Amino acid sequence: MDLFFGRGIKFTPSKDVPSLAGKVILVTGANNGLGKQSVLDLARYGKPAFIWLAARSPERAAQALADINAQLDLEPNAEDSDRTVIKTVELDLALLASVRAAAQRVTAETPGPRLDILMLNAGIMSTPPGLTADGYEIQFGTNHLGHALLAKLLLPMLLQTAAAHPDVRVVVLSSVGHTQAPKAGGAPGEAGIMFSGLKTEQAALGALPRYGQSKLANLLFARELARRYPAQLRVAAVDPGLASTGLANNLESRALRTVVNSLRFLYPSPADAVRGPLWAATAQPPDFIESGAYYKPLGRRGSDSPYANDELAAKLWEWTENELQAYTL
Numbered sequence: 001m002d003l004f005f006g007r008g009i010k011f012t013p014s015k016d017v018p019s020l021a022g023k024v025i026l027v028t029g030a031n032n033g034l035g036k037q038s039v040l041d042l043a044r045y046g047k048p049a050f051i052w053l054a055a056r057s058p059e060r061a062a063q064a065l066a067d068i069n070a071q072l073d074l075e076p077n078a079e080d081s082d083r084t085v086i087k088t089v090e091l092d093l094a095l096l097a098s099v100r101a102a103a104q105r106v107t108a109e110t111p112g113p114r115l116d117i118l119m120l121n122a123g124i125m126s127t128p129p130g131l132t133a134d135g136y137e138i139q140f141g142t143n144h145l146g147h148a149l150l151a152k153l154l155l156p157m158l159l160q161t162a163a164a165h166p167d168v169r170v171v172v173l174s175s176v177g178h179t180q181a182p183k184a185g186g187a188p189g190e191a192g193i194m195f196s197g198l199k200t201e202q203a204a205l206g207a208l209p210r211y212g213q214s215k216l217a218n219l220l221f222a223r224e225l226a227r228r229y230p231a232q233l234r235v236a237a238v239d240p241g242l243a244s245t246g247l248a249n250n251l252e253s254r255a256l257r258t259v260v261n262s263l264r265f266l267y268p269s270p271a272d273a274v275r276g277p278l279w280a281a282t283a284q285p286p287d288f289i290e291s292g293a294y295y296k297p298l299g300r301r302g303s304d305s306p307y308a309n310d311e312l313a314a315k316l317w318e319w320t321e322n323e324l325q326a327y328t329l
Contacts, residue, residue: 008296008297008298008299008300009279009288009298009299009300011275011276011278011279011283011298011299012275013041013044013045013274013275013278014044014045016279016282016283017041017042017045017046017278017282018046018282018284019046019047020042020046020047020048020116020117020282021047021048021049022048022049022165023046023048023049023050023114023116023117023165024048024049024050024051024052024110024111024112024114024115024116024117024161025042025048025050025051025052025115025116025117025118025119025281026051026052026054026089026106026115026117026118026119026154027039027042027051027052027053027054027119027121028054028055028091028093028119028120028121028122028147028150029054029055029121029122029123030053030054030055030061030064030121030122031053031055031056031057031060031061031063031064032060032064033270034121034173034240034270034273034274034277035053035055035119035121035122036053036064036067036068036270037270037271037273037274038119038121038274038277038278038281039051039053039064039068039086040068040071040072041271041274041278042084042278042281042282043068043072043083043084043086044071044072046282047082047083047084048084048116048117049084049085049111050084050085050086050087050110050111051084051085051086051087052086052087052088052089052106052110053065053068053086053087053088053089054088054089054090054091054102054122055088055090055091055122056090056091056092056093056122057090058088058090061088061089061090062088064088065086065088068086069086087109089102089105089106090102091122091150092146093122093141093142093143093145093146093147093150094132094133094134094138094141094142094146095132095133095134095146096132096133096134096145096146096149096324096327099146099149099150099153099327100149100153100327100329102150103149103150103153103154103329104153104329106154106157107153107154107157107329110157112161113157113160114157114160114161114164114165115154115157115158115161115168116161116165116167116168116169117168117169117170117171117281117282118150118151118154118158118169118170118171119171119173119277119281120147120150120151120170120171120172120173120218121171121173121277122142122143122147123142123143123173123214124138124139124142124143125139125175125177125211126139126207126208126210126211127139127207127211128207129201129202129203129207129210130201131199131200131201132145132146135199136198136199137197137198137199137200137201137202137210138201139210139211139213139214140198140210140213140214140217142214143211143214143215143217143218144214144217144218144221144320145320145323145324147172147218147221148221148320148324149324149327151170151221151225152321152324152327153327153328153329158170158232158233159229159232159233162232162233163232167234167286168232168233168234169233169234169235169236169280169281169282169286169289170222170225170233170234170235170236171235171236171238171277171280171281172218172219172221172222172235172236172237172238173218173237173238173239173240173277174215174216174218174219174222174237174238174239174294175211175215175218175239176239176296177208177211177212177215178212178215178216178218178219178305178308179212179305180208180209180211180212181193181209181212181213181215181216181305181307182194182205182209182210182212182213191307192213192216192305192306192307192312193213193216193217193220193307193312193315193316194213195315195319216305216307216308217316218237219237219294219303219305219308220308220312220313220316220317221237221313221316221317221320222235222236222237222292222294223235223237223292223294223308223310223313224292224310224313224314224316224317225292226291226292227292227310227313228317230291233291234286234289234291235291235292236280236289236290236291236292236293236294236295237293237294237295238276238277238280238294238295239276239294239295239296239297239302240273240274240276240277240297241268241273241276241296241297241298242268242273273297275298276295276297276298276299279298279299280295280299283299294308
């Protein structure tokens with residue numbers, strides 16, 4: 001695995017995920033890939049009290065839950081005091097009304113209410129030009145804005161939990177793709193994130209720069225969230241590295257999609273690639289993880305973009321807050 005993960009920390013979920021007894025976790029994009037693997041490993045090794053499995057499709061979420069329960073050798077309605085309760089919640093990150101509905105349900109139905117770990121895992125990559133239902137560039141709207149709204153609406157629960165149970169974490173999946181964020185092409189002075197075009201398809205930028213822009217936004221959001229809540233939250237942006245998942249199935253370039261999928265057998269499995277996010281979410285002691293930092297595989301500090309700075313992080317936060325001000329619980 002060193003070919004993909006390089007030298008870094010050692011973290012084996014079966015040995016290193018600590019007891020998560022009593023904790024509550026939410027994972028987005030959890031019907032497949034790294035999200036599904038995260039739910040499985042957290043339930044199997046950490047045994048938290050409760051996990052929300054968030055996914056766009058209720059049918060796929062139900063199937064993922066059935067698969068996870070089968071792997072845990074648990075009946076869905078079994079009486080077992082040691083089992084983690086896992087519930088699905090519908091969450092379409094490209095539809096802000098869906099994000100709000102999901103947050104409302106989570107807030108109303110979560111025991112406590114309590115939320116110890118928020119894993120913002122879901123994402124799309126290098127898709128054809130398009131807009132979300134709310135009119136934002138599809139990759140930026142899905143990867144950043146939907147997650148930002150979810151975090152905003154669940155923030156009171158996170159802070160309430162931190163007051164009673166310190167060590168509350170937010171893990172945001174970014175990517176080395178953030179280095180491909182556009183260097184120019186928007187209004188004068190814009191670079192990294194083309195704010196002036198975020199309510200267009202930004203087709204001229206190309207699929208990979210649009211993806212890079214959204215992944216840079218993930219990194220910057222984690223950085224600014226950590227800066228604003230230094231005493232309450234531990235936040236990390238994590239690049240899980242290459243993984244054999246379906247993330248490349250919607251690549252705009254058919255030729256690239258064919259090449260990537262033909263090489264999937266070489267990539268680490270989700271069970272390997274999920275180690276970075278799980279490390280950020282659970283490693284003890286918690287000060288192993290520097291809040292607001294960006295981590296390459298596996299647990300190595302990194303920031304390869306000149307745009308990964310406090311100034312752009314603050315600008316993105318203000319822009320995001322302005323766009324989301326109408327959405328409250």
